[in-house]
Amino acid sequence: MAGLRLGPLLRYTDGSCATVWVETNRPCTAEVRCADGARGTTRTFQIAGHHYALVTVSGLTPGTSTEYEVLLDGTRAWPPPDSPFPPSVITSPTEEAGLRVAFGSCRWAAPPAGGKDSVGPDALDTLSARIAGAPRGERPDVLLLLGDQVYADEVSDATRQWIAGRRDLNEAPGDQVADYEEYTRLYYESWLDPEVRWLLSTVPSCMIFDDHDVIDDWNTSAAWLADMRATDWWRERLMSGLMSYWVYQQLGNLSPDELAADPLYAAVRETPDGTDALRDFAARADAEPASVRWSYRRDFGRTRLVMVDSRAGRVLEEDRRTMLDPGEAAWLREQVLDGRDSYDHLLIGTSLPWLLPHLVHDVENWNAAMCGGERGARWARRGERIRRGADLEHWSAFPSSFDALADLIAEAGTGPGAPATISVLSGDVHHAYVAEPSWEGRTPDARVTQLTCSPVHNSVPPSIRLGFRFGWSALARALGRRIARHGRCAPAAVSWRKTGGPWFGNQLMTLTLRGRSARLRLEQARTDRGGGITLRTAMERDLT
Numbered sequence: 206m207a208g209l210r211l212g213p214l215l216r217y218t219d220g221s222c223a224t225v226w227v228e229t230n231r232p233c234t235a236e237v238r239c240a241d242g243a244r245g246t247t248r249t250f251q252i253a254g255h256h257y258a259l260v261t262v263s264g265l266t267p268g269t270s271t272e273y274e275v276l277l278d279g280t281r282a283w284p285p286p287d288s289p290f291p292p293s294v295i296t297s298p299t300e301e302a303g304l305r306v307a308f309g310s311c312r313w314a315a316p317p318a319g320g321k322d323s324v325g326p327d328a329l330d331t332l333s334a335r336i337a338g339a340p341r342g343e344r345p346d347v348l349l350l351l352g353d354q355v356y357a358d359e360v361s362d363a364t365r366q367w368i369a370g371r372r373d374l375n376e377a378p379g380d381q382v383a384d385y386e387e388y389t390r391l392y393y394e395s396w397l398d399p400e401v402r403w404l405l406s407t408v409p410s411c412m413i414f415d416d417h418d419v420i421d422d423w424n425t426s427a428a429w430l431a432d433m434r435a436t437d438w439w440r441e442r443l444m445s446g447l448m449s450y451w452v453y454q455q456l457g458n459l460s461p462d463e464l465a466a467d468p469l470y471a472a473v474r475e476t477p478d479g480t481d482a483l484r485d486f487a488a489r490a491d492a493e494p495a496s497v498r499w500s501y502r503r504d505f506g507r508t509r510l511v512m513v514d515s516r517a518g519r520v521l522e523e524d525r526r527t528m529l530d531p532g533e534a535a536w537l538r539e540q541v542l543d544g545r546d547s548y549d550h551l552l553i554g555t556s557l558p559w560l561l562p563h564l565v566h567d568v569e570n571w572n573a574a575m576c577g578g579e580r581g582a583r584w585a586r587r588g589e590r591i592r593r594g595a596d597l598e599h600w601s602a603f604p605s606s607f608d609a610l611a612d613l614i615a616e617a618g619t620g621p622g623a624p625a626t627i628s629v630l631s632g633d634v635h636h637a638y639v640a641e642p643s644w645e646g647r648t649p650d651a652r653v654t655q656l657t658c659s660p661v662h663n664s665v666p667p668s669i670r671l672g673f674r675f676g677w678s679a680l681a682r683a684l685g686r687r688i689a690r691h692g693r694c695a696p697a698a699v700s701w702r703k704t705g706g707p708w709f710g711n712q713l714m715t716l717t718l719r720g721r722s723a724r725l726r727l728e729q730a731r732t733d734r735g736g737g738i739t740l741r742t743a744m745e746r747d748l749t
Contacts (some may be wrong), residue, residue, distance in 0.1 A: 206507065207277035208234035211396055215295060216259075216457030217503075218347075220267035223295050225275070226457050226466075229256045233278045237262045239295060241271040249475045252452055252483055253385045261461045262295065270296040274581035283406070285587075290399075291340040292320070293406040298346055300506035302739055303719035306450075307332070307408075309712065310632020311660035313356055316393040317363075326730040326738040327662040328711045333404035335740060345715065347505065348408050351510075351632040352415025352556030354454065355391040357382040357446060359417065364390055365414045367747045381420070384441055388449035411503060412454040413512050415556035415633055419446040425598045426576065427521035428589050440491070447487040447517075458501050471587060494518050495530040502540045504548070508718050511540045512554040512601070515600070523577045523585075528606035546622035549721045551651070557599045558631040559610055560640040560655040560701045562676025567685030569601035571692035579693055599633075608698035615644050615699075618651030625721035625749050627651045630714075632659035636673055637714065637727055638706030642699045652748055656725065658714040668710055677703045708743050723748040 212227035225237045229249055235258035236246040243264035249256040259556045265271070272292040284293060298304070315327040336344045358381045360368070368387060374380050382388055398400055412628035416423040420442065424430060433439040456470070464470050469486050473479025490497040499514035513529070520527045529537065541551065561569070572595075574580075575588030592598065600607045618627050626651075640655040665673075675681050710729040717724045724747050728740040 206280065207231050207282070209275065209277070209282045210255075211393060212402075212406070213237075213275050213293065214396070214405045214411050214457060215293070215407060217460055218297065219293060219460075220297050220299065220333050221263065221265050221471075222455060222461055223262045223265060223297075223409070225260045225262060225273070225295075227258050227260070227275060229258065229277055230583065232256055235260050235692055236276040236279075237273055238276060239265070241266065241269065243271060245296075248474075251478045251480070252473065253480050255452075257388060257452055259456050259464070261464075265295060265297040267297050268299040268302070270294045273618075276470060281629060288403075290403040291335050291688055293403070296346070300409045303717065304505050304508045305343070305346045305551065306349060306508075306716045306718070307345035307347075307713050308351060308554075308630050308632075308716075309658045309661040309714065310351035311353040311417075311635060312350070312395065312662045313359065313660075314361055314391070315398050315401075315410075315662055316361075324662060324664040325711050326732055326747040327401075328713045328728075328730040328740070329661055330398065330400040331406060331730040331738045332713060333400035333741050334738065336407070337400075337403065342458075346406075347409045347410050349630060350410060350412045351554060351660075352413055352416040353632070353660075354412060354414070355388070355395055356417045357388065357391065358420050358440070360391070361394065364394060377436060378442060382442065382445070382528050383438060385445040385448055386586055388445050392449070392453050411458055411510065411512060411554070413458075413499070413514065413554060413556055414450055414454065414516060416516060418450060419443060419516075422593065422596055422598060423516055424519045424521060425593060425596075426589060427523065429519060429593060443491055444484060444487045447490050451483065451486070456498065459504075460503075462499075473667070476572045490517065495532050498533065498536065500533065500536065507547070507549040507720075508550045509548040509550070510539075510554060511537065513537060515555045515557045519603075526573070526577070526605075528600055528603040534606075534609065541613055541617045545617060545624070548623050550718045550723060551617060551624045551627045552716075553614075553627070553629045555600075555629065555631055557633050558655060558657045559600045560642060561599055561601055561609070561634075562673060562681065564676040564681035564685040565599075566601040566697070567689045567694070567708075568595070569597045569599060570604055570694045570697075571688045572597045573602050573604055574692035581692075602684065604694070604697075606636050611642065611644070611697070611699040614642075615647060615649050617719045617730040618649030618653055619647065620650065623657065626718075626723045627652060627653045628716065628723075628748070629653075631655065631657045631702055633657075634673070635660050635663060635665035635709075636670070636706065637679075637712055638707040639704050639725070641700050641704050642701040644699055653724070654704075654725075654748060656714055656716075658712060658727065660711060661713065665709060670707075677707070689744065705744055705746070712743070713740070721749060
């Protein structure tokens with residue numbers, strides 16, 4: 206009998222349709238059937254011996270919420286008969302209702318129920334428990350997961366033991382993930398968590414990868430990439446990472462119209478086994494990154510989300526190093542400025558923060574100059590070692606891209622038709638903060654903020670916490686200026702100041718957008734005296 210291996214995940218939603226993703230244990234027909242009569246059905250497709258379906262549900266009514274069930278070959282597979290959770294629902298948004306956006310990044314899989322959690326309560330588990338306890342209460346309209354949904358290079362003890370049962374850990378890549386089958390294990394471990402599984406079945410989600418979805422410091426530099434390509438295991442790791450990301454994360458980011466126009470999606474569904482078609486796509490993405498686009502845009506009424514790939518599409522040659530290749534940069538500009546008067550709030554999602562603590566920014570800018578040969582070959586070699594050792598590869602390490610994003614944000618936020626707010630949403634750095642930029646000689650009409658929230662479930666050593674706190678200080682800023690002078694670095698196109706944080710812990714931020722107003726809340730997962738877990742508000746403020 207056909208059964209669910211993973212899912213359902215509620216992904217895309219609008220006023221009339223939605224998509225629901227599932228993985229099944231065999232080929233079958235997957236159907237989503239809603240209580241109000243809306244429904245959708247499709248056959249599964251096969252990748253590397255696994256079976257998947259992305260069901261498009263049509264006939265939804267705007268402004269309503271309807272329970273749904275998943276049937277496989279006509280037999281109900283979701284919800285399970287003994288589920289302790291409320292029914293999963295599909296909510297069809299309306300423009301008048303506004304939008305509530307929760308976001309965060311960096312989720313290391315929580316241990317099984319009853320196991321010791323060395324990094325504290327999981328913010329997604331805690332959010333799920335709160336929603337399940339009050340199904341008609343407040344919940345996000347969409348959940349943005351901004352990278353490191355899985356950790357291919359930092360696996361759990363259970364996964365390490367499982368890998369050891371199928372290959373020799375003394376051979377590279379050791380106890381890191383090596384192939385597609387091992388990637389599927391990461392997704393099972395992360396998304397079969399009962400609370401997270403139910404949460405993802407009832408709250409729509411948008412996702413983008415960061416480095417740990419493939420490997421720490423992925424695409425740091427041209428020299429780094431050359432070293433990786435010289436190994437005998439990297440190609441399979443990268444191919445499997447991109448293939449699994451496309452199946453488990455990227456497909457659900459796309460609208461039904463985008464899916465209908467996607468030749469790869471058509472190819473994998475039209476053949477009994479889509480593995481070769483997807484593998485060819487991944488090979489092209491590796492060889493010609495500019496030929497593939499992982500970035501995407503979603504419009505939620507009067508709110509626009511532009512999710513930017515800040516990993517796979519980098520140009521790494523030192524003499525023309527950029528975060529985005531020229532085609533991607535042009536696409537970003539088009540998405541931001543297209544129909545600018547049609548949105549009140551612009552959200553730019555990028556796994557890596559645009560605005561960092563000033564000392565970190567200056568060190569990354571200096572390092573880019575050193576690696577580019579500003580102080581000669583000896584400093585260039587030294588700079589590359591420092592870049593890898595200190596993870597110096599955020600937007601600040603790509604100065605021209607940093608400035609280009611600053612200019613684009615200022616242009617989008619200025620003049621007639623400007624939105625009320627522009628928010629750059631990021632994660633990666635295992636703490637949360639709010640920073641606000643300012644431009645010399647011009648002041649955008651929109652309120653512009655960098656909103657960084659990380660981790661959902663991970664940790665940061667005390668020494669790193671101290672370093673981030675120091676990085677925002679006046680002394681650190683003065684030190685950064687001296688370092689930048691040594692690199693002969695040009696001033697950045699924008700200045701900024703921290704207006705909130707840093708906050709440390711497992712946490713989520715939520716933006717509530719109604720009309721032209723915006724309100725921000727930061728909540729942290731905490732264990733109460735009775736041993737229960739709860740989300741406690743650490744900060745709440747208006748952004749308009």
